[in-house]
Amino acid sequence: MKIVRSVSGARAAVRLARTDGVTRVGLVPTMGALHDGHLSLVRAAQHGSDLVVMSIFVNPKQFTELSDLERYPRQEAADAALAEAARVDILFAPEPSELYPDGFATTVHVGGPLTQTLEAAGRGPEHFDGVATVVAKLLLAVDADTAYFGQKDAQQVMVVRRMVADLSIPTEIVACPTVRDADGLAMSSRNVRLSAEERAQAAAIPRALEAAETAFALGETRVEHVHARVVAVLTAGGIAPEYVAFVDADSFVPVAEIAGPVLCAIAARVGAVRLIDNTLLTPPDVIEEH
Amino acid sequence: MKIVRSVSGARAAVRLARTDGVTRVGLVPTMGALHDGHLSLVRAAQHGSDLVVMSIFVNPKQFTELSDLERYPRQEAADAALAEAARVDILFAPEPSELYPDGFATTVHVGGPLTQTLEAAGRGPEHFDGVATVVAKLLLAVDADTAYFGQKDAQQVMVVRRMVADLSIPTEIVACPTVRDADGLAMSSRNVRLSAEERAQAAAIPRALEAAETAFALGETRVEHVHARVVAVLTAGGIAPEYVAFVDADSFVPVAEIAGPVLCAIAARVGAVRLIDNTLLTPPDVIEEH
Structure with missing residues (x-):
C-alpha cells in the first residue's frame, strides 16, 4: 500500500496506475477511526474498481462544534x-x-430542501458546505471513477449525489448498506466514545427503526402512526431523540404518507455522543432507483 | 466541427477524441457574440492543445441585471x-x-478580497458565484486539460484560478492578452451596443490606461498620483468612471504604492453599456509569475 500526503502525490500515483492499465479508480473517503463499515466500503470498491484509494481526513470544515472536532478519534497507525x-x-x-x-x-454549497432538514439543524448550516467542498476536492484530486459512501449518512450521500450531478463531476456515487454490530447499532467512529451503559441505551435506535419497518410491513403507511411507534421505542429505551423524520428519499421533503421510498431517520444524543441512523421504507410496488 | 448540446454529448465527443490519440484538450469558454478577442483564445488553444473545444453559453447565473441578460447579443449561427x-x-x-x-x-463560491473589490459592487455579489459555478461545470464536462480566458476580465481569471486550485480541478488556466480595436478599445461582445458617438467616448478608457502606464514608466509609483492621471483622462473624455482601482495583481487587495505587480482596472458606463478594462503595472525588477 502506497501512502501519499499531497494532492500532487495522490494524482501522480493514480496517473501512474492508469498508465499501468488501471481503468476504474474507486475512492473510499473516510475520516479514519476505521471500523467494519469502512471496510465494507473497501470491499465494494474492490468489486467495482481495479484500484482502491482510501482517503483519511478529519475535515475541519464539516465540524461545527470545535469540541466534536477535537474529540474525534484519531488513530492513523492503526x-x-x-x-x-x-x-x-x-x-x-x-x-x-x-x-x-x-x-x-x-x-461548494448545495442549497434547497436537501440541506435544510434533518442534520441541518443539529450540525449547523456549514456542515454540508464542508462535506460538499471536501468531497468535490477529494474526487477531483484522485480522479475517482467511483466513490463509495455509507448509507448510514443518507443525507450526506444525497448532498454528494446532487453536487456531483450539478457540477458534472465524472464520478459515480455508490451508497453501501449500513453495517451494524450484533446489538444492531450502526457502526460509527463515534461509538468508541460510548460507555457500556450508553452503548446499551443506544441500541434502542436500531430497535426503533425496526419498529418502523415492522409497522410499515404490516400495512401502516401513515407517518403519524409510524412516527409514534418509533418515538415509543426510543422513549422506552431512555432516549429523547433530536429528531425522528420521514422524508421523501430523493428530495428530502417531509411526507405524511409512505407512498414512495421514504427515509426514516433518527438523530439522538446518548451521553455526549450524537448518533444518527436511518432505514429506507420502500413500498413493494415502487421500483427503487438508488 | 462537431456541435454538441448536452454534457453527455460533450463528454462522449472528448472521450472519443482521447481514444483517437488526443492528449491535450483545450477549452475556450465564451458567451458567444464572438469577436477577435475570442478568436485569439482559439489560436492560443490551438498552440497549446491538440483538441479545441469552444463553449457558447450565455450564463444566466452570472447576470445580476435581467435587462443585461436579455440584451446580451446572441448570434449562434454567425x-x-x-x-x-x-x-x-x-x-x-x-x-x-x-x-x-x-x-x-x-x-461554487469564492470568498475573500478577490470577490469583494472591483466588479463585486457593480455586478452584485452573485456575479462571481455564477462565474465560478459555470466554469467549474464546463471544465469538468469537457475534461479540459487547459482553459483559455481573456485578461480583459482580470478579476474573473483570478477567481477561476483560485477556484480551480482550491477544488483541485486538474485544469491549467491560461490568461491571454486583451485584444484591442484600432482605437484601443478592448474587444467586448457588449461593444456592438455602443452608438458611434459612445464608441468615440469609450476610447478614453484605453487612453486612460495608457496614461497610467506612461506615468508609471516615468517613475511614478504613488497610486494617488497615477490615479489622478487616469481620472483626468477619463473626465476629459466625458467619462465618469464607476471605479478606477489599483490592486495587488494576486490578492486584489488595494495598494497605495506600486511595488509589485499591480492591476490598474477601470469600470465605466458609456450610455447604457458597462465597460471594463485593465492594465498590469509591473516594476521592472519584479519577476512576473502569471
Missing part, C-alpha cells in the same frame, strides 16, 4: 494497518494545510 | 460559422436547462 490488511492500494492522508492552504477561499 | 472558420474542433452550445436542470442546487 488505520493504516487496517487499510493495508484490507488491500487498499493507495492511502491518501493529507494534513488540513495540504487540502486548505493559506488563501483557500472556495466553498 | 458564431458557429466563425468557430468553424477558426478550426474549433467541438462547439459545446447547451441550453440553460441542460446545464441547470430542474433541481439544480449547487453554487
